[in-house]
Amino acid sequence: MSQHLKYVCPGCGYTYNEALGDDHEGYPPGYLFKDLPDDFVCPDCAVRYKEDFEPETNQQH
Amino acid sequence: MRNYSVIDANNQQVTYVDQKRWWWVLSLINPTLPLIGVLGFLATQQPFWLVAPLILMFVVAPLLDLLLGEDQNNPPESLVPQLEDDAYYRVLTYLTVPLHYIAFITVAVFVGTQTLPWWGFLALAVAIGFADGFAINTGHELGHKRTRLETWLAKIVLAVPAYGHFWIEHNRGHHRDVATPDDPASARMGESIYRFALREIPGAFHRAWEIERERLNRKDLPVLHLQNEVLQSYLISVVLQLSLLIAFGWIMVPFLLIHNFFSWWVLTSANYIEHYGLLRMQQDNGKYERCQPHHSWNANHIYSNLLLFHLQRHSDHHANPTRRYQSLRHFEDLPSLPSGYYGMYLLAYVPSLWFKYMDAKLLQLPHVKGDLNKINIDPEAREAIFEKYGDGFVPAS
Numbered sequence: 048m049s050q051h052l053k054y055v056c057p058g059c060g061y062t063y064n065e066a067l068g069d070d071h072e073g074y075p076p077g078y079l080f081k082d083l084p085d086d087f088v089c090p091d092c093a094v095r096y097k098e099d100f101e102p103e104t105n106q107q108h
Numbered sequence: 109m110r111n112y113s114v115i116d117a118n119n120q121q122v123t124y125v126d127q128k129r130w131w132w133v134l135s136l137i138n139p140t141l142p143l144i145g146v147l148g149f150l151a152t153q154q155p156f157w158l159v160a161p162l163i164l165m166f167v168v169a170p171l172l173d174l175l176l177g178e179d180q181n182n183p184p185e186s187l188v189p190q191l192e193d194d195a196y197y198r199v200l201t202y203l204t205v206p207l208h209y210i211a212f213i214t215v216a217v218f219v220g221t222q223t224l225p226w227w228g229f230l231a232l233a234v235a236i237g238f239a240d241g242f243a244i245n246t247g248h249e250l251g252h253k254r255t256r257l258e259t260w261l262a263k264i265v266l267a268v269p270a271y272g273h274f275w276i277e278h279n280r281g282h283h284r285d286v287a288t289p290d291d292p293a294s295a296r297m298g299e300s301i302y303r304f305a306l307r308e309i310p311g312a313f314h315r316a317w318e319i320e321r322e323r324l325n326r327k328d329l330p331v332l333h334l335q336n337e338v339l340q341s342y343l344i345s346v347v348l349q350l351s352l353l354i355a356f357g358w359i360m361v362p363f364l365l366i367h368n369f370f371s372w373w374v375l376t377s378a379n380y381i382e383h384y385g386l387l388r389m390q391q392d393n394g395k396y397e398r399c400q401p402h403h404s405w406n407a408n409h410i411y412s413n414l415l416l417f418h419l420q421r422h423s424d425h426h427a428n429p430t431r432r433y434q435s436l437r438h439f440e441d442l443p444s445l446p447s448g449y450y451g452m453y454l455l456a457y458v459p460s461l462w463f464k465y466m467d468a469k470l471l472q473l474p475h476v477k478g479d480l481n482k483i484n485i486d487p488e489a490r491e492a493i494f495e496k497y498g499d500g501f502v503p504a505s
């Protein structure tokens with residue numbers, strides 16, 4: 048089974064969980080962070096870009 | 109008065125009392141102000157009362173800003189989580205939602221059933237338009253929050269001025285593009301508010317629909333779908349305004365047109381002054397630098413901030429868009445306005461005075477110091493501005 052990671056917006060704390068995707072934004076479960084478009088912005092605060100996101104430490108599965 | 113307290117990371121006890129706590133109840137004034145006109149007229153039959161709401165908005169509010177002055181209090185950072193969790197503040201934003209509906213419907217029934225002089229009708233329609241412009245302000249505060257309840261309340265309150273696309277456009281468009289030439293909601297130096305409106309109103313509409321179309325595309329849905337969050341709000345507007353039209357007939361046509369126009373105009377006015385001329389610099393990779401505190405104009409005036417949910421502490425809002433209004437902070441040395449928004453709106457409506465005053469303020473900003481390349485300039489005014497100021501000219505304050 049491939050390992051799903053979580054990525055956190057350093058501005059507002061929004062978390063992109065690859066295992067869940069983001070249904071509202073149109074990313075299905077299992078959609079990898081690296082596959083998000085280059086101009087992806089944080090869905091919650093919109094002022095942090097894809098390259099600003101940080102992998103969550105203490106990943107839990 | 110509620111006392112917030114925490115032991116911080118340095119083992120120090122930090123306490124905070126929000127001096128404005130109960131004063132935030134004043135935020136309920138804007139939605140209901142036009143009712144003063146209705147009640148005054150019904151009690152006295154004096155049509156003068158129909159003009160009273162506009163006077164309270166544009167004479168009394170700027171005067172109170174002048175008299176009550178500024179407030180630079182900030183909550184300590186370690187207590188912000190407690191302040192954000194305090195439901196009291198949230199409930200006030202929720203309460204303004206039904207108040208906007210009650211006031212709007214009451215005024216509509218009033219003008220639909222009473223015989224009024226044409227100028228009284230006009231003054232009241234403009235006043236309820238301005239009042240519901242502040243529904244966009246409530247929709248703004250709620251639309252930035254991530255709970256389902258708050259985003260739904262945003263869509264519901266934005267339906268009153270028929271401006272349902274606002275929160276999508278604002279959160280995902282304006283915040284991304286703010287203070288760049290790409291942003292239809294950031295005004296340029298040399299651009300009058302009237303020319304700005306012609307760029308901002310259609311630009312905002314277009315950008316919201318683009319953002320929603322892309323999102324729905326990813327879900328393999330057509331743009332005209334009930335999951336379209338712009339459309340959801342529009343549908344409420346249609347039901348609301350069509351019902352009034354059916355109930356009261358042709359008189360509702362001018363009433364609704366004036367109401368909707370002036371609601372939108374309030375937002376245009378706020379957008380116009382919030383980032384006038386400010387510019388994020390383009391980096392080597394073509395992207396714009398991150399939005400900095402000096403990319404927004406601010407006002408700390410107590411009275412208008414209480415009426416506007418701290419919208420005027422605009423730099424902190426852009427740095428932290430999801431932060432709740434009660435926690436927004438004042439910072440030293442930011443671009444700052446001499447008056448709250450109500451007073452600044454009046455200045456903006458007279459472009460020659462606005463340019464005279466604000467262009468000088470813009471050139472004096474510490475990060476600009478007369479460098480016209482650091483200003484967002486209207487291409488059509490570019491030549492005239494370079495000729496007038498030349499490069500490096502800083503007007504005396």
Ligand SMILES: [Zn+2]
Nearest residue numbers: 056059089092
């Ligand atoms: Zn974020």
